Amino acid sequence: MQNVKKYFTEGLIQFTILLSLIGVRVDVDSYLNGSYSPLEINDGPSSAYIQTPFHSLRDNWDGYSVHPKCPELDYFFACRRLLDEVRALGSPIRFPTQLNAWLVHQVPDSSEFREPPNSTSNSNVSAGPLESTGEEANDTELLAVDESHTAAQLSEPGPYPSTGVCEIPNEEVEELKGRIQEYGDEGREEPVSLTQLALSSTLEHEGLLSSGAPLSSSEDPHPPDIDQHWSQFLSLPIYEFDDLDPLVPQQLSDLDANISSAISQDVSLRDAMVTGSVYDMIPQRGGVRTLVARQPRGPLFRLESTNSSNSSPGTTTGLAALPNAVVVNGTRNGSSSHGALEGCLDEAVFDQINLLGLDGCLETMDVQLLGILQSIDPRVLEDLDSDSGLSLESSSRGPDSPSASEVSSSSSSSFFEDEGGATGYSSEVDSLPSKSIANYDTWSPVDFSESVWHDHSYSSAAFSQPSATTFPHKAIKEGPFSDEDGEDDEDRELSRDELRTRALHVPFSAAEIVIMPVEEFLELLEGHGLSPAQVAFLRDIRRRGKNKLAAQNCRKRKLDAITGLQEEVERLQAQRNRLLRERQHTAKALGAAGQRMEHLSRDIFSRLRDGSGRPLTPERYTLQCEANGRVVVQNIRRPSVATTTAGGKPDKRKKEKKP
């Protein structure tokens, strides 16, 4: 068994390394020890094999929080984060896009190879091209090697799912059986190291494969010993599997339950992560062999996600559900994929991973994400954009008002760019329609006395609601909803300042007064013969309007600051907890080390004797480790004791005795 383990470990080390790159941990010992869980999927973010339940990763990956209103964006952000992490590993990153793993299925007897009926057997596949008639429990699979099969070939869709059958010409099967049997016997008698086998090269493989002794247990009611078969198999140098062209039917019934799901050859990462019929190998009708991996039943290479629901193609979650996943699939290598692959999140991720470093990879991703975003309600995105709950536009929009996105998208940024102030935050003033500008010709100054109003209904609607007159200001653009409301609605929603401004026949609306350039405003005040009260009124309008915008911006900044501080608090709390845990672990380790040290010291002292043959006590002596690694026994100096007359004598005597 040790030899088996040795060869198994050596033989699978390459494959293990490959799998480890993508987060799959191979536990060889556990398999050989009968625990039959040689493969485990890491839960880490690098585990691209997993059909990652991104919904569960939401809000805890890098503290990244996704807007709750947009579950689709969860997948988008999660996918993006994953890709970012991968990209962060270094550029260019090229993941192995193919896993050179090979499967040799046990076939009870070569005569049993035949075109399978459309029976579903115990797999969930309706019909495979070839299907073993032997009991699946007796089917065994071996890992073989062939590089000639490309991942595209293997992942080619078709009605050949997971039945796990090798289609090999009968005569070749017989030949291979004999070779394997012959080789297996040799291997049992004198195990050959991998290196030796590597040197032996193809010839030995030829001999191996050509050995004619049947391996099938169809004639043998007692299947061969598992160790024996593993010895046979593992004796093969894994790097010479490339030359193993024909697949070798083998019967390892004992292993069947454990290795029920072997891997196909040249499984791409994309294919390998597919759940269910992961290892489907599309049979080559005219070819030498056809491998169709069985539906994975055993733990070996059980690559489906920890989310068991993902094992069903129809229940894939995550980005898989996104409409563009199919598009991504189509871009890859012609391996249009089985239906189970489509919509697989991991697959999409791996598509992206595989495209890393390639030109246009980001474009592909962007196209995908663009499609995702396009399928999302723009309002959701708008909500994502606004990082605070401040409803700046809420007061300015009536029930019929356009959405915030419409306002922001149609607003003219040049408005505040000319103004030079408060450009950082959009407000309803952006959407000021030009029609709200009064006409100079119709303006006749009217005196009024009221100069101060506490107009809390100085709604920003004044900025968004059109006026009956027009304003010649060139910088003002017409808003998208200038003519939406009638005059009554306008009057109802206009602020008091706006109404008074209209009553005064001021050629500007309150909004324009607020946002117009200062030069123009001064020109307005000076050049139209306004009374001081009118001037004060217009100044108040402008002042209050600007202050209102400033207040809005200030509040938004405050909310942003609060949000940022809350996030920082969470981050620091997490860091503090982590440091506390580290300190606890360190203290625990330190205590354990101290105990070990004390134990060793006592042990050492119990073996040491002084000049008079008395044992050394740890109370009087200590062990000191010098820089060069030497350990010396030192007498504990007790100056306080030495000064005392009572305790000084025994110490002196001890010191005298010791040399």
Next chain:
DNA sequence: AGTATCTGTCATAAT
């Protein structure tokens, strides 16, 4: 009616 939130406004300091 009490409360929370939003929003406009004022006062004031800073630019």
Next chain:
DNA sequence: GTATTATGACAGATA
């Protein structure tokens, strides 16, 4: 000195 901006405080409106 003026205009503008930022911000705390206050108060009214509203849910």
